[in-house]
Amino acid sequence: MAAKTDNFQSPDYFNVDELLSEEHKLVRESVRSYVKKEISPIIEEYAQQAAFPQQIVKQLGDLGCFGPTIPEQYGGGGLDYISYGLMMQELERGDSGVRSTASVQGSLVMFPIYQYGSEEQRKKYLPKLASGEWLGCFGLTEPDHGSDPGSMLTNIKDNGDGHVILNGAKMWISNAPFAQIAVVWARDEEGIVTGIIVERGMEGFSTPTTHGKWSLRASATGELVFDNVKIPKENILPNVRGLKGPLGCLTKARYGIAWGVIGAAMDCYHTALQYSKERIQFDKPIGAFQLQQKKLAEMITEITKAQLLNWRLGVLMNDGKATPQQVSMAKRNACEIATNICRDARQMLGGMGITGEYPIMRHMMNLESVITYEGTHDIHLLITGMDITGFNAFK
Known part of the structure; x- marks a missing residue:
């Protein structure tokens, strides 16, 4: 399969960029450039072959995508949670599997060792995981x-x-x-x-x-x-006992997913928007038809709402005020709207939407996993339900 040029442009309908610091934008740009150069040209072929691009492990380590919120003394980036979210957004814009590799390493392996581990464990494992020498x-x-x-x-x-x-x-x-x-x-x-x-x-x-x-x-x-x-x-991790240990890790990972899947949604929206301007049917671009404009308008509306929700959640995470229930809502919302956007984008591309020439079908299939793992769609709904009613529907 021939490598394609990645001309992605990020939608920002409500000028959310004005809420970001210069450091946030630099972090995002570095990961976006990496994805355009190293992921987009190869990812379709790896997905078609069901193969893992092992070279990305060292690349992601060099880029600082493993444990970006872990202190620098252990090899982490010492960055804030909005930077982490933006990294995940850009990686998942490339592919959910690439973002999964980084999410697991940072939130589910490095975070518990840092948060619950001994100083000896931190020194032994974290630098090797941060650099990509080791995968966890x-x-x-x-x-x-x-x-x-x-x-x-x-x-x-x-x-x-x-x-x-x-x-x-x-x-x-x-x-x-x-x-x-x-x-x-x-x-x-x-x-x-x-x-x-x-x-x-x-x-x-x-x-x-x-x-x-x-x-x-x-x-x-x-x-x-x-x-x-x-x-x-x-x-043994000495500083935690009980389910709160793994659940604390999942809260961090779910936060990254909430940002990540918006990257997949943006990629499908961008693809559908470009296609709608170029594809001629009935003597005009399909983007000139009302039903196609409806699809695109709904896509950008949901992306914008999710961007604002994620940004606010990032602020709360940075302040140590975010609750697991708020993270659940963001994860569930983002997965739902991303899945719907991918499906609508696929319809807009007609038969071309199912081919590897465009990223939409790959994103669609990936999101069927992401909407399920780290808490299913229904489980997150019940987490919100229990939070607002006080009644536990799990038992």
């Missing part, structure tokens, strides 16, 4: 326990010699086939959820690849299988 993954979801992680079966038992024995399995794990380490959540002998760092090469630890995906085809997905894996006790 996050083990929470199990074959029989997705939306209900509290029912997990994976467990650790004290071996009495300074080690614990880990048994169980995790499923749908991004980065797993290529990861050097996994932050895994398991029940201890008291039944309390505990975080532990598992390293590749530990006997009994394997990461079989998940095949046959129609979605996130350029992202590496796999299982984590633990068969009596012997792990030093110093690999």
